[in-house]
Amino acid sequence: MFLSLLNRKEMLKFLDLAIYMVDIDGEATDVEKRVLTKMMAELDQIKDEYSFRLTDTAENTIKFFSDCNPVVKNVVYLNLVFITMQDDLYNTSELLFLEKIQKALKITSEKRRELISVVYAERDLREKTIRILKN
Numbered sequence: 001m002f003l004s005l006l007n008r009k010e011m012l013k014f015l016d017l018a019i020y021m022v023d024i025d026g027e028a029t030d031v032e033k034r035v036l037t038k039m040m041a042e043l044d045q046i047k048d049e050y051s052f053r054l055t056d057t058a059e060n061t062i063k064f065f066s067d068c069n070p071v072v073k074n075v076v077y078l079n080l081v082f083i084t085m086q087d088d089l090y091n092t093s094e095l096l097f098l099e100k101i102q103k104a105l106k107i108t109s110e111k112r113r114e115l116i117s118v119v120y121a122e123r124d125l126r127e128k129t130i131r132i133l134k135n
Contacts, residue, residue, distance in 0.1 A: 001082060001122070002075050003042045011043045012055070013064050014076055017101075020058045021083050024093045031087040039079065066104045073105040078115045085119050 006014060018039060022032040056064075065076050080101060084094045102112055 011046045062104045
């Protein structure tokens with residue numbers, strides 16, 4: 001969501017961070033792989049150059065985003081929350097990783113709640129639309 005607001009380097013770094021997120025609890029699930037594929041489609045301008053090989057450590061990648069403007073930080077955090085909420089397997093490793101990122105990016109508890117509610121609202125709308133289409 002809103003990944004097009006990032007510049008080329010931020011997009012590439014975001015994908016690294018997203019891969020760290022999906023791999024943190026072991027092998028990526030099929031749902032997580034589909035989410036990454038959708039995100040790649042949104043990142044049209046870099047999809048041909050990204051090779052799914054991590055270019056830096058998680059710590060350095062997080063540090064990169066900690067120096068970015070608030071809009072970039074919010075977009076990155078929003079999308080990481082989105083990734084974790086796409087399957088029913090939200091676990092402690094993901095939660096701890098999100099908390100680490102929240103602190104590093106200086107995202108307030110209030111902003112965190114707002115971003116999470118956006119993800120829930122999007123998910124609810126999608127589910128409601130599916131119910132309407134099927135009935």
